[in-house]
Amino acid sequence: MQQSQLTVIGCGVFGRAIVNGLLSDGSDEYRLALTHRRPDALKALKQDYPGAVVTSDNKDALVWAAPAGQSHRHIVVIETQPRYTGDVCRDISQAYTEASGGDKQQLVVITVCPGISVAQLESWLPKGTPIVRTMPNTPISVGQGATALFANESTPEDVVVEMRCIFKRISPVVTMIPREELIDAVASVSGSCPAYIFYMLQGITAAGESLGLDAGATRQLVAQSCLGAAKLVQETPGESLSELLGKVCSPGGSTERAIKTLDRFDTSTAVQAAVKEAWLANRAMEALALGSGSNLFFFRNFNIPPTAKEPMDRGRTVLRPYSAADDLMWIKYGKAPQGHLA
Ligand SMILES: NC(=O)c1ccc[n+]([C@@H]2O[C@H](COP(=O)([O-])OP(=O)(O)OC[C@H]3O[C@@H](n4cnc5c(N)ncnc54)[C@H](OP(=O)(O)O)[C@@H]3O)[C@@H](O)[C@H]2O)c1
Numbered sequence: 001m002q003q004s005q006l007t008v009i010g011c012g013v014f015g016r017a018i019v020n021g022l023l024s025d026g027s028d029e030y031r032l033a034l035t036h037r038r039p040d041a042l043k044a045l046k047q048d049y050p051g052a053v054v055t056s057d058n059k060d061a062l063v064w065a066a067p068a069g070q071s072h073r074h075i076v077v078i079e080t081q082p083r084y085t086g087d088v089c090r091d092i093s094q095a096y097t098e099a100s101g102g103d104k105q106q107l108v109v110i111t112v113c114p115g116i117s118v119a120q121l122e123s124w125l126p127k128g129t130p131i132v133r134t135m136p137n138t139p140i141s142v143g144q145g146a147t148a149l150f151a152n153e154s155t156p157e158d159v160v161v162e163m164r165c166i167f168k169r170i171s172p173v174v175t176m177i178p179r180e181e182l183i184d185a186v187a188s189v190s191g192s193c194p195a196y197i198f199y200m201l202q203g204i205t206a207a208g209e210s211l212g213l214d215a216g217a218t219r220q221l222v223a224q225s226c227l228g229a230a231k232l233v234q235e236t237p238g239e240s241l242s243e244l245l246g247k248v249c250s251p252g253g254s255t256e257r258a259i260k261t262l263d264r265f266d267t268s269t270a271v272q273a274a275v276k277e278a279w280l281a282n283r284a285m286e287a288l289a290l291g292s293g294s295n296l297f298f299f300r301n302f303n304i305p306p307t308a309k310e311p312m313d314r315g316r317t318v319l320r321p322y323s324a325a326d327d328l329m330w331i332k333y334g335k336a337p338q339g340h341l342a
Pocket of ligand 1: 009010011012013014015035036037038058079080081082084087088112113114135136137138191
């Protein structure tokens with residue numbers, strides 16, 4: 001069988017999850033190349049994946065010069081934080097163009113970069129490159145992710161099939177979305193879903209402990225209850241969520257009283273507002289990539305106070321976010337959405 005090449009640029013948490021998924025059944029379907037920019041991370045990658053090419057140089061000839069006749073497709077997964085995506089794409093473009101010279105591997109680019117649109121990626125990459133934007137979630141690190149994919153028009157069906165297979169290894173649910181903007185909805189629904197669940201579980205375990213239960217045992221009990229409830233939802237597709245809820249709530253019973261208490265606090269409305277807020281934040285990131293407007297706004301609703309201001313090269317102002325992880329919390333918008341202006 002002809003081996004394809006799979007390169008992970010910025011092989012961190014997500015990159016490792018993908019690689020582990022690919023290696024989990026001992027298959028050598030892909031010739032692997034992994035890049036990182038920190039020496040300690042490179043050392044760890046070399047130790048953990050001895051069969052892979054590991055390098056700090058995204059344009060390394062070892063990555064781009066495929067062994068003759070061995071590799072017909074080169075899948076490049078960009079895992080860096082979104083602010084580095086442009087530079088990485090330019091590296092890829094240059095390395096691919098120089099390495100190939102005309103006839104060679106088919107380049108396919110996968111991104112896990114929220115807010116970086118297909119149009120933006122197409123402007124940085126060689127013309128006609130198949131591009132697949134993905135929105136996985138953190139349970140991919142235990143092989144239980146939920147992932148949405150969006151492919152650009154240059155992506156042939158066989159590439160879509162292969163991308164689905166790759167993500168299936170770490171994500172039992174893989175969904176193709178028909179329109180790119182839905183990726184923001186996916187990000188706020190399943191991307192953030194683990195956080196919503198953790199939040200709920202925090203409250204339940206705190207209550208359990210206050211009632212005298214052992215912390216470790218409570219954690220195990222609620223985690224398994226969560227897994228079991230999720231399995232019930234998956235395995236009874238004919239039943240609506242309200243039917244499933246009704247089945248757990250005997251009239252006048254303790255669970256019904258608990259749910260009525262949640263209703264009294266209008267919890268369902270709060271959850272919907274939380275998801276909507278996440279969606280707005282994701283849309284704002286998208287606007288950054290698409291942005292052609294000249295105004296700059298900062299979304300204060302996210303409770304992320306800017307810690308510093310510094311000038312950008314084109315005379316704009318960047319409002320640095322509170323958390324280094326949330327690196328795209330400043331946006332450039334032609335027209336600001338109502339009610340969310342600083
Ligand atoms: N974690 C989530 O819940 C989640 C959910 C959805 C999407 N995502 C997105 O998924 C992507 C990957 O997330 P992750 O958690 O795997 O990130 P991560 O662990 O931080 O891995 C990315 C790594 O890429 C390295 N890097 C940055 N620029 C590079 C370059 N030019 N060349 C080579 N390496 C470079 C970074 O190095 P430094 O450490 O030096 O910066 C970082 O360690 C991000 O875009 C993130 O926004 C994350």
